[in-house]
Amino acid sequence: MLDRIEAAYKEVESAIADSLAQVEDFRLKYLSKKGVLSSLMEEFRNVPAEQKRELGQKLNQLKIYVTERYNSLKDNVGNASNPELKSIDLTRSATPIATGSRHPISIVRNDIIRIFSDMGFSVAEGPEIEDDWHVFSSLNFAADHPARDMQDTFFIARNPVDVLLRTHTSSVQTRTMEKTEPPIRIVCPGRVYRNEAISARAHCFFHQIEGLYIDKNVSFADLKQVLLNFARQMFGPETKIRLRPSYFPFTEPSAEMDISCDICGGKGCAFCKETGWVEILGCGMVDPNVLKSCGIDPEIYSGYAFGLGIERITNLKYKVKDLRMFSENDVRFLAEFESAR
């Protein structure tokens, strides 16, 4: 009898089942009234009294083992045939793992890129370590412009050419125009650096997105329409825009754009300094001198450009009061944007 018990162990151990029918076969073979266990029980009745204790124990253990084996075969087949359970990753940790969240600057940058790419703009990038030509000279900056001063710009080397950290993403305009035939329609996101004392309102690095469109017959009206569409998608369909004349060396005419304050709805509040408007970007028609610097004929082509600060847009959208929050990596601050995307 001991041999039969041992043999049953081995058989049960190597039993496999790929379907519910096979699981049922297993049950019938071992656990049913006419099954192996029942027949062993039958045999057990005739065992001499002195062997009853030992064999009884063995038989009991076999019964427990067969039942466990049956349950596990049943579970495996059940999980495999149930698509919901099949997709459960059993290797995953049972305790939740903090997955982190996207940085607010990235969220807003991606939103801005999406809005402009829907209007046909593609993304272009350029280096953060730049030379004088791409950041200043090609963009029509005068030789004595204050931005060329050490007080405003981080210089890395001054000889034989000025090497510096770019102060704006307008440098990507020039780089793209130098190597691309119009039409050009790009947005250029990136980090920029300025020699500023760090405070709630200023930082030595921040992020910008530059926009550029060069083609035949591009007008100021095209610029206005694109910016209006952007403002409404970014800040809501009721948003109004206002363009004020301004000056930038690389555009003529130049303007700064305000949007209606979305806190007071344009009535005037502390946020918009009672004006009802908040400034969000600089823009204008690309100066013919800039086109010439990049080998584009201003008699044939015209274009517009604009530049906006991502921190500024993020402040407006999420009401962040202190610029330094963006670079402190305080998880309590960053976790507030978990649901934003």
Ligand code: DAH
């Ligand atoms: N480069 C400017 C800045 O950093 C922003 C800017 C203004 C970009 C007007 C432009 C523009 O392309 O047309 O302040």
